[in-house]
Amino acid sequence: MNNLRKPISPVLSAVILAATIIAVGVIVLMWISGHSSMVIRQSQIDLIRSEKAAKENLVIVHAIYDADGNKVIIYLINMGHDRVFLGPIRIPEIRSANYEDIFTPGGIWFNPYTVYVNDTDNVFPEMVEFKVGGFPEYLENLDIRDYTQIPEDKREVMRAYSLKPYNTVGYYRVEIPVTLSTGVTYSVEIWSLVPIQNKLYLCKLYATQITT
């Protein structure tokens, strides 16, 4: 009996082998690139936030409690970055069940605060509204444990004041309507936001303290 099996051409076997390796490689790479594109997208967002945070230089000039007007006044100045988006402000010491400690532009989440340009009473910086970039991140950083306190239609939306550099506008006066006890020290946490791909991400935390 002759062995009639014909040897496969080496060229054909090379092509089959290469095609097999490429096919397996592509499948593996597809999986990796799917994962890595997600990682890259997140790191692109982180990179943009780091870049903005590095360039951002919002200075809290002074913070004081106006007992007569029942409000905290903060003087801010943007030291030169093209635009700084001012987002949520928090005074952790006044936290109670209804998140009285959280203040947002236009009161979109919980309580409102207002920003005035220089010493005016009727000139405000532009207010922008975007979708929230990372809802869990907001919850964590603002220490919101019960997210149902935020109305459903507002959960994915945040507003921010757009603050221009001092050499075009001057300074900003932030007024937070709140009643504080006397003889107590309060900390004030101010978040700036950065819009990336039409979503607002938390960018940089500025903090100061006031004693009433």
Add this chain to the structure above:
Amino acid sequence: MGSNNVKLRRGLAGLVAGLIAAIALLVIALPVMMQYQQHITKSYHIKEYATMLEEQKEAEEKGLASCYDPSAGIISINNTLGENVTIVLAYASDGENEEIKCFQPGKIIAPGINKISIADDLGISLDPSRIKILKLVTSRGTIIQPPYCSETAPALVIIAGAALNMLLEEEQAPGGLLAATGSETFAHGLIRKIVNNTLVFINGTLVPTPESTGSGYMPLAFRADLKIEDPNIDLTIERYDVGDYLLMVINTTTSYDYVQSDIGCYNTYCYTFHIRGEHLIYALGYSYVLKYDDSDDNGPLKYTLINNGYDHIVIGVEFNNPEETGLYNGTIYVSKVKVSDVSESDLIAKFFVDKTGKNINATLYVNGNIINATAFYRTYYIKDPIPSIDQFAIYVPVEDLLNVEFGESLWIKTAVTYCSSECVTDDSEWISFTYNPLKLIVDLIYRKYFGS
């Protein structure tokens, strides 16, 4: 032979196939790898850029020494950076009214000593003598908050790397400054004396004592009432604050007192040096304690006191109501970096003053260690037998405890709780303070007159 050829061709074919596959995979993987590399490079550049900005701010904080004279409404700023600094905003408050001025273009602070009138140069219309908070913001975002200039202190000058307000040596008075008959020099505190024949070297941190009083019966920490033969030089200094630093070399055959006197000193031995009569002053160096105002809120904290020492700093507080009796509890926070949570400070000092019980306590907490602190306080006899204490300061050996080096910045915050019928707490803002120990200048002058 034929079988070997086939094997060889198969092997070659496999190799070629592997190469083709590797190249193909590399081509697919390369963009991903490139993207990663770009990310890493860019993150590195961003980090470098952020560090550079932070360093620029720190350098500016260190290089601008300032103080405010409320009687003249003048801010003195000594710019040691060697380049212009631009002030873009000024904030002033008298506790009730506030005023903010923005400058476009900014106000230039040239290298050297600058005198800035808050009315004429900054356009602030508040009564200068009533201003309690003053802040200047530079174009780099640094906030300068000048403390009050001490009563008799000139603008702070940096001499030979040491933050002394005054240094009088033989360069200023060749052969020394002859304090003639009728002159008097007095110092009290944690001072040491070294004698070599007729040469006397005195240095240390000063503390007022009610056993010797100056104008208005203020407890005296230092007095130099020098009758100088040269009519161009007239020197009279009286100081009443806790925490000044003195360095003095005199040559005298006149007898003098150097006696132990622990009034105002806790957990250490203090001394009084007193000479009346002729003496020759070869060197007189003086560093005034800085007083950071916190009187705007009428809380129990009036000033935060900070000064450099030989290899340490002195940090303290001045209470608002020296006449009150009762209990004061206080905390001093020292940190190498500004922390949002004070409990994360590198060093925490706690103190307790019971005026009625004449009881004082001071403790340092660092790295889990509890250290009984050395402390100083200013006391009067005006409410005898209850001493009225209104200044309290703690000796903080930052080099030993925190490994802080010359020129490094520290963040300091103080808090005071006063309890009579109820307790009220008052704390300062974080204060940036540059550690400029005086040992370099002290050792230099010591070696000059006493050898190694």
